[in-house]
Amino acid sequence: MTLLSKIAISGKGGVGKTTLSALLAHIFAERGRSVIAIDADPAGGLAEALGVPRDLAAQITPIAEMDELIYERTGAKRGTYGGFFSLSPRVDDIPDRFSISHRGIKFLQLGTIEAGGSGCICPESALLKALVTHLLLYRDDMMVLDMEAGVEHLGRATAQAVDAFLVVLEPGRRSLTTAGKVRQLAGDLGIDRVLAVGNKVRGESDWAFLQANSPVPILGYLSANPELTEADMRGEGVFDTAPRAVEEARAIADRLEAL
């Protein structure tokens, strides 16, 4: 049996992707896995949710903003558009050189690519794509990828290396619609292991609603929990601040490991 090792988390904005990513990263690290947590959402926030102390957080530069590195690796020319650059830049040293380490979790922030549009081919996106591909295909670490709703910026081979695609749902139609789209896009990329996790569940009827309406099998849920809201308000990590959420996330991690 191969160990589950690459998890990508998506869902509608504000649904709880970052919260779940941080909880799972801590739980797998606690279980002795070598975990790398990747903040791939331009909205960011994973470092805070992981409880990275401010002085350490100040050392984080998103990879997309590392201009020197991007020019050096892709061979792109500064201040020019178009032109030639490498679509397969060297990236194998990046995870260890540019990640920070916090409580047994390596953390990388990918950052935002400004040119926009999913079809953008620019040096930044070439580097990020090569990096994510490298992490998925050639690293043994357990990877927790906190990403946006879309999966279209993962290439086919890359996407297929994801062991579990989790879509976070909240009791409401909009997150279900997003989940349906994620399943569709994932299906187009040949990924069938798309699973859901409920969040902000206020009780039995919310849980029943999600179970009845989720477009994909649902693994478990996190309750609506004021400790999580407060952790975010105080800028504290979720793992130390919300013990009940940790227990619920452990049950989700168990189910993931049992897949």
Ligand SMILES: Nc1ncnc2c1ncn2[C@@H]1O[C@H](COP(=O)(O)OP(=O)(O)O)[C@@H](O)[C@H]1O
């Ligand atoms: N189960 C929950 N109960 C209460 N608040 C939650 C819960 N999960 C997440 N939140 C809060 O909702 C907001 C959005 O969560 P976040 O994880 O940042 O979502 P996303 O990454 O999907 O945008 C944050 O303020 C977070 O603290």
Ligand SMILES: [Mg+2]
């Ligand atoms: Mg987020």
